[in-house]
Amino acid sequence: MSAVSSLCGVTKILILLYSLGPCFAQSYSDSSYVATEEISTNLGEAEPRDNGLDLEFRYHDHDQLTRYLRAVSAKYPALTALYSIGKSVQGRDLWVMVVSASPYEHMIGKPDVKYVANIHGNEAVGRELLLHLIQHLVTSYDTDAYVKWLLDNTRIHLMPSMNPDGYAISKEGQCDTIHGRHNARRYDLNRNFPDYFKANTKQPQPETEAVKEWISKIQFVVSGSLHGGALVASYPFDNTPSARICRSSVLCSVFQSYAHSPSIAPDDDVFRHLALVYSRNHAKMARGVSCKSGSPRFENGITNGAAWYPLTGGMQDYNYLWHGCMEITLEISCCKYPPAHELHKYWLDNRESLIKFLAEAHRGAHGFVTDENGNPVERAAVRVKGRDVAYHTTKYGEFWRILLPGTYRLDVSADGYLPQEVEFIVVDSHPTLLNVTLHSAKRIDAGGPYYRPVPLPPRPPPAAPNSGIFSSLSNSFNSFVSNIFG
Numbered sequence: 102m103s104a105v106s107s108l109c110g111v112t113k114i115l116i117l118l119y120s121l122g123p124c125f126a127q128s129y130s131d132s133s134y135v136a137t138e139e140i141s142t143n144l145g146e147a148e149p150r151d152n153g154l155d156l157e158f159r160y161h162d163h164d165q166l167t168r169y170l171r172a173v174s175a176k177y178p179a180l181t182a183l184y185s186i187g188k189s190v191q192g193r194d195l196w197v198m199v200v201s202a203s204p205y206e207h208m209i210g211k212p213d214v215k216y217v218a219n220i221h222g223n224e225a226v227g228r229e230l231l232l233h234l235i236q237h238l239v240t241s242y243d244t245d246a247y248v249k250w251l252l253d254n255t256r257i258h259l260m261p262s263m264n265p266d267g268y269a270i271s272k273e274g275q276c277d278t279i280h281g282r283h284n285a286r287r288y289d290l291n292r293n294f295p296d297y298f299k300a301n302t303k304q305p306q307p308e309t310e311a312v313k314e315w316i317s318k319i320q321f322v323v324s325g326s327l328h329g330g331a332l333v334a335s336y337p338f339d340n341t342p343s344a345r346i347c348r349s350s351v352l353c354s355v356f357q358s359y360a361h362s363p364s365i366a367p368d369d370d371v372f373r374h375l376a377l378v379y380s381r382n383h384a385k386m387a388r389g390v391s392c393k394s395g396s397p398r399f400e401n402g403i404t405n406g407a408a409w410y411p412l413t414g415g416m417q418d419y420n421y422l423w424h425g426c427m428e429i430t431l432e433i434s435c436c437k438y439p440p441a442h443e444l445h446k447y448w449l450d451n452r453e454s455l456i457k458f459l460a461e462a463h464r465g466a467h468g469f470v471t472d473e474n475g476n477p478v479e480r481a482a483v484r485v486k487g488r489d490v491a492y493h494t495t496k497y498g499e500f501w502r503i504l505l506p507g508t509y510r511l512d513v514s515a516d517g518y519l520p521q522e523v524e525f526i527v528v529d530s531h532p533t534l535l536n537v538t539l540h541s542a543k544r545i546d547a548g549g550p551y552y553r554p555v556p557l558p559p560r561p562p563p564a565a566p567n568s569g570i571f572s573s574l575s576n577s578f579n580s581f582v583s584n585i586f587g
């Protein structure tokens with residue numbers, strides 16, 4: 102039975118096939134997202150005709166947002182797919198719209214990317230900008246060669262609101278309050294993810310659990326989390342080793358001076374680059390002007406997360422360390438919930454950034470890991486030498502590694518195979534395609550088949566530490582990688 106016909110028999114599917122009837126015609130890839138809860142929808146509900154693509158620059162409540170997304174998916178069935186990854190505490194759907202030339206099916210060898218907005222319910226600009234980004238992409242596909250290239254080669258998942266309950270109680274015009282920031286159970290969702298540096302004891306919330314499930318099922322290559330209240334692109338790490346080391350008052354006083362030091366990720370150069378792509382394509386972010394007197398100014402409009410302020414349980418560190426997805430945090434408005442008449446200006450300021458940032462998924466190296474017979478090797482660990490973090494191959498054996506131009510060595514390993522090392526070059530103009538064949542560790546010898554122990558290559562020394570803290574971070578990455586990914 103094909104995936105398509107088996108799926109058609111399943112009623113508990115979250116993919117919303119609004120525009121394609123009860124069973125869609127395209128073949129369905131398992132790597133696309135399917136959740137297990139039944140969607141509650143009014144699939145047959147007639148939509149007002151004026152609710153289609155006349156997307157005004159005003160705020161849309163949850164029902165209006167839902168109607169807009171459905172209208173777009175009905176009007177552009179070949180470019181969009183709408184699904185819900187779950188529900189908020191108060192039962193609102195956590196909608197995701199895919200925009201791509203292949204909306205229903207992962208394109209093997211081509212990256213999936215995402216934006217998540219409104220994780221803080223009162224930070225409302227990103228929520229509206231994602232609706233306009235959807236509108237822009239679908240209406241430009243036939244006329245804008247760059248958008249066409251992007252949609253032909255990328256699957257873009259856009260979640261306008263991760264916290265619809267918080268948004269529901271937020272108030273337009275409130276720039277600096279925290280009213281509406283949290284979910285309906287008063288949890289800050291951007292402090293609710295598992296944390297590498299410090300155990301996160303906060304009770305996992307349904308919105309967070311839905312996102313964790315989602316990003317475990319789709320290998321996203323890059324991601325942006327849209328916030329408000331500042332104008333800066335902030336990149337991992339958000340948390341810092343000192344939060345882990347500081348266990349006594351004496352130690353805390355020693356490490357207090359590190360509280361606002363950068364917390365350097367193994368891919369710091371790439372994260373800085375990604376943040377700069379956003380800030381430099383933005384109308385004013387790269388100027389680094391502070392929002393108001395007393396608030397910080399950020400050189401080139403970017404900052405390391407912990408250098409600004411450390412936090413535990415953030416979404417961007419989790420994306421990177423758990424799933425090899427390079428997420429950064431985009432603070433796109435000084436006012437968290439500015440008046441609606443300013444939305445058009447925010448769209449113009451961010452339009453170019455929003456598009457160019459996603460295209461960075463095509464930078465660096467990508468390829469496939471296969472066995473001697475050409476079969477994909479799933480969950481092979483892909484490590485770039487000198488960067489103590491492992492990415493893993495998908496069920497198709499795919500991997501993506503965003504890297505800046507240079508020469509690198511890739512270390513690929515998987516259970517039952519001899520590890521393989523490959524040297525490769527990354528250039529600026531196009532991605533490097535790297536196909537790696539792993540050979541089985543089993544050998545036929547005189548005595549018959551036996552399992553030869555695989556000699557592991559010596560681990561490279563930790564990257565040159567700047568201090569004892571960074572040294573311990575780098576060392577602990579090795580054990581972290583083997584614990585989490587091994």
Ligand SMILES: [Zn+2]
Binds near residue numbers: 221224328329
């Ligand atoms: Zn925020």
